[in-house]
Amino acid sequence: MRKLISDFFQNHPTIEVVGSARNGKDALVKIEQLRPDVVTMDVEMPVMNGLEAVKQIMDTQPVPIVMLSSTTQQGAENTLIAMENGAVDFIAKPSGTISLDLHKIQEELVQKIEQAVNVPVRNLRKMSTSYPSRTTAMPLTPKSRTPQAPILPVRKPVAPQPVVTNHTAQKWSRTSKKIIVIGTSTGGPRALQDVITKIPASVQAPILIVQHMPAGFTKSLANRLNQLSAIHVKEAEHGDILQNGTAYIAPGGYHLKLRKVGMSFGIVLDNEEPPKSGHRPSVDIMFESVSQYADFDKVAVIMTGMGHDGAQGLKALKKSGTVMAIAESQNTCIVYGMPKAAVETQLVDEIADVDNIAQTIMKYVP
Template sequence: MSILKKSKLLVVDDSAFMRKLISDFFLDHPYIEVIGAARNGKDALKKIEQLKPDVVTMDVEMPEMNGLEALKEIMQKHPVPVVMLSSTTQRGADNTLMAMEYGAVDFVAKPSGTISLDLHKIQDELVRKVIGASKISISKLHKPLRTKLAINQPMRVTVSNEESIDTTKTKPLETSFPTISQKSWAKTSKKIILIGTSTGGPRALQEVITKIPATVNAPILIVQHMPAGFTKSLATRLDQLSEIHVKEAEQGDILQKGTAYLAPGGYHLKLKKVGSSFAVVLDQDEPPRSGHRPSVDVMFENVSQYSDFDKIAVIMTGMGYDGSKGLVSLKNTGNVIAIAESAETCIVYGMPKAAVETQLVDEVADVDNIAQTIMKYMP
């Protein structure tokens, strides 16, 4: 009988108490084995070289060399999947987003500050994210972000039952997709763009949102799986880098063309009609869907009831299958172009894979081509 090889975990935290607590989460775990601990970034770099872990958990805020500085060096010298542990302060949220940009795979928010005596509250989440990170190919880590690519540059996009458009060595897809109906898709009709993503999403969103021109003739709704406190930092960061306006969605926001509304952590993002306009509804009453609030499925299903606009639905990197059920609702009730991120560029090919398996996806594109693919269907 073959013995399952466990993934090796290095725990990095300046608190001995936290190192012990996190290590204890993985005692007798069937898939993960803690092979060591490090007290700061410098120590982590040495231990990574010596112990060659498959995955690392790392505190953001540490003395001598903090998590951000260490992460930069790790990605240059010894790339390995890293899950960050962060405080929920404004500074902690901003630093966590920088860590995502530097190549961290995911993060977990500590429930109560640097030394969290109640860390057990996030035990299941941390264990799940470490297992997920341990399966990620090193080749997927720390690819440089290519932002603001000209919209008219060649695309790598595959279209249903047709030849590739403007190809640069596009591989044929195993799944057959429904043909896009040119009759039902009129460029002149009103549009809304819906984007859902999870693990690896902050970097993917930066790739996509920064390439959408200010003249885009539609509002954009975004669900990124993130806890409360982090979505505002993400929206601010994207707004600084983008031509369009990006904001954390607020109750009652009237949708404007050229503005992206990011669902705040802890709230489902929905719409309601106000006269001839649409307003944001933030819902905390509906329970999480598949463990997520905000949920991509909830957003897609809610928007599917409105026939006032055609929808462009985009599903990008992430674990699980959030978005695939909502995609069925969208396709059953209106004109929808569905775009999935390719397996080649996803940090985790979970959500896009589930979407592709519905047989309702129209286009598959690498993350750096998704903005062009969206714009192809815009007036």
């Protein structure tokens, strides 16, 4: 496995493999010696597993870590814990613990390593967790890099983000029917945990969530958030009738849409419409589906993620109804891609650090 992954970067113009490690304990030693800019980490390793290794790395010498994970239920749960502990992203192995067909994910892995190089480590460390670990590290570094001083676990002060306003607040009514729609990608599981766990059970709106994740991981994400939250969180199922105080997470591999069922609304899961901008589920498609209904005002939230998914859907929402749009600030994003694209539409009403997004949502929902 380590040899296969190393080979992916043999001819890469800006990244070289500076070392490999047999287990988490070995990885800690190698990272201290080699000071890599990015690390790939398997969850399942002898001596010290990937979950414990991630915690210790982020405590002592923080660096962006991309996990490799099996798609089993236990593998998915462990991946979420690793991300809570500071890992920036993950790749699902194509065929179990020992996946000799890793070439199937080569392009995705290389792309995620390239992205991880630019992730601000201070944002990876900001959520300290104390969840217990339940259970092959390979440091990577851009070529010709200059040595960097260790990053201290102190979040730097940042200037407040300006609020973008398009006067939606002037016509907003707290008494009308509401729906909350959230889109996120890289860094999203931790951002969702920060937001969803702060929403009260009494919230008078259903919540629809698109998190870019492969099949097999969204159910574990929903279950984990449900355990930690006052509201009910579930992986969306075809035909679910929307209920206030419930969050529905689109399953990996399915677009999430709405249809009217009498006086209520039901969820439609669609795996036939192709991915949009490489994503299924797609934030754009969820937003566009919700935009068709004038039965409720919408609170649309776009958080950390690579790319521009959600920006086009935001335009559809704003064109067809009353919408309060919230974007996560660059201060706290793991990747300031999707929120940046949303802000550039000039349709965002509020920009908030992830710590304050739940509070911002609740300003507009009874």
